[in-house]
């Protein structure tokens with residue numbers, strides 16, 4: 578069945594889209610292989626030249642590119658089946674020593690219309706989890722306008738609204754009447770935003786409209802790096818944070834509503850084990866359910882260690898954001914925070930917005946295909 582569901586012959590799929598035509602119950606429960614042969618031929622898709630021809634017991638014959646099957650077996654999360662040339666950029670986890678010099682680009686480069694520039698930015702967003710764009714005009718709502726550029730979905734409103742509306746304002750006082758620890762001059766330890774939302778907002782864009790303060794350094798922590806450290810130290814503790822749905826809460830900033838979500842601190846692709854999400858924000862709870870004493874002890878041990886790893890100076894990349902900077906980071910992976918600042922020094926005003934992770938993935942593939950087409954058009958010309 579594993580091979581058969583990958584068959585892309587006209588009897589199995591719609592040829593234009595490679596979308597399967599059959600229901601799982603259409604296949605015999607004892608489907609088996611009558612004959613399989615490996616043979617050589619030219620391959621456009623993978624560059625390899627080994628093909629596997631399989632004849633099934635119901636008489637159907639499929640031909641597979643052996644290298645494509647191999648690649649998928651090795652890395653299930655990264656390969657497409659309906660489109661075999663789909664490949665995500667490989668994840669690069671980082672700490673202070675390897676991640677301090679992270680990717681930055683300019684507003685002018687992104688707005689130039691060159692798909693390679695947008696491809697560079699989105700490649701880094703998917704692989705590293707974050708990037709900095711410099712020279713973004715200091716205009717109210719510019720962050721929402723830029724979010725539309727980074728989102729691959731055409732037209733309409735792309736930002737994910739919150740209680741604060743389409744964008745939120747980070748200053749040293751409450752945003753309108755809505756209160757949060759972020760809207761003070763206090764230090765903010767590393768956290769993800771909105772773990773109490775279902776689903777969680779994906780990428781955050783944070784734009785500095787004004788910063789006259791020399792203090793208030795931003796900080797970034799790769800949650801995947803810390804989670805992998807925990808997994809290497811103790812698979813049991815890692816598994817506790819992966820398998821316990823904890824309770825996240827927020828009152829809307831003014832007790833006008835209740836946003837509650839039950840979800841684990843770590844999420845992985847259940848098939849490949851690859852990390853897909855980190856939730857960590859003490860100010861939003863993460864309350865442990867009433868487990869047995871033994872399980873609860875293990876949970877608190879795991880959370881304590883994970884918290885240590887996330888707050889370690891060796892995990893923390895620090896940088897000063899200046900007026901015109903726009904930091905984009907995957908809120909499902911990269912924790913953010915800041916040191917305290919002195920509001921007497923001057924005005925500090927950031928505006929933020931969220932977009933879905935797959936909006937960025939969509940831009941990655943759109944700009945990749947556009948850039949490839951430009952190269953092939955050039956070659957043809």
Ligand SMILES: [Fe+2]
Nearest residue numbers: 759769770913
């Ligand atoms: Fe935050």
